[in-house]
């Protein structure tokens with residue numbers, strides 16, 4: 212099915228250099244604020260601060276969603292990108308020109324656009340925290356770190372300024388090209404991030420009371436399961452794995468022919484899940500052992516708890532700087548994948564050059580992000596159904612748009628493509644069968660059930 216133009220396109224668009232190119236870049240995309248900031252935050256919201264609560268149920272449903280829906284959709288997206296060598300819209304169109312499938316790709320590009328506009332706000336927080344860490348503004352005192360965070364949120368100019376800075380950095384990487392930037396840095400920094408996370412995980416579990424984090428996270432109260440919880444767990448699986456908007460299709464399109472999709476998908480899914488779990492153990496370990504009050508919405512947990520735990524380890528001040536730098540970097544490799552997807556569309560479909568595509572789309576995304584930046588201060592009271600502009604952007608992207616994009620991918624690879632077209636990719640017949648089964652039945656039914664439940668049953672259940 213590979214036609215020659217798409218192969219040429221793939222070469223002129225650049226491809227990954229090393230053997231692990233795809234895995235590194237995809238891991239860079241997947242591991243980000245979704246794991247480090249949002250997963251602990253959602254877990255907190257569902258858990259309400261005590262063990263035997265909804266947190267364990269949320270984590271359990273999340274893990275099930277990753278395994279049963281996330282992993283098969285991940286395989287399907289890598290498959291589509293690798294096979295066509297094209298951006299999400301082109302990938303669908305080149306395989307099935309008729310039937311409107313390309314709109315699934317189009318929805319993905321649009322979602323990436325919106326998602327990046329508010330993601331970049333939180334990404335900007337990491338830049339401020341690197342500066343705080345360097346200048347010694349962060350202390351081990353929980354109250355001080357809490358009020359520092361609140362004060363920072365309250366400043367419209369700083370929220371917009373750091374958002375602008377982050378978008379600028381992202382555009383710069385995109386202009387530099389795919390392989391040189393992302394691949395090289397991820398390869399060096401990902402192991403360091405994992406190392407620091409591992410040290411912190413052990414430290415927080417060995418603090419007095421720290422191990423309560425484990426009961427909090429892994430002891431499910433099944434009665435806490437409701438429609439809202441399941442929807443957010445499924446949404447978070449898509450968000451965290453970068454699925455449903457074509458980022459993985461785009462990265463798959465730069466994959467070398469000899470790289471195998473099965474092991475690649477497994478590595479990315481495992482790594483992503485590991486980071487999310489470690490981040491939560493660290494955050495809740497500190498909360499329980501230091502008796503921290505979780506800040507009101509829990510939205511700042513990553514920023515308010517981390518300085519406290521670092522004050523309890525040797526060379527903490529130095530490690531704290533490194534840690535925030537790494538988080539910033541993890542966020543950057545995610546924003547890069549979002550902007551790359553949007554730009555690849557402009558480059559391939561509208562014939563723009565890389566620089567222009569990145570600058571134009573990046574600029575527009577920055578502008579759309581401004582109301583999200585103001586959601587923490589000037590527009591904090593402008594809520595609808597209890598949600599700010601920022602909350603709505605996130606709610607819509609993560610819980611509706613990404614799962615619907617994932618549904619499109621599952622239906623496309625499961626039903627529109629023939630058995631012959633997908634065969635042989637996994638190298639095992641049993642695995643191919645299980646994969647197809649999830650794409651044809653399991654994933655679509657699950658996604659439809661949660662999104663329709665939301666649409667017809669109301670948002671807040």
Ligand code: PHE
Pocket residue numbers: 240241242243244245246326449450451452453454456458545546548549
């Ligand atoms: N997966 C990224 C994270 O967890 C966010 C992201 C979502 C990136 C969708 C690309 C596409 O931070």
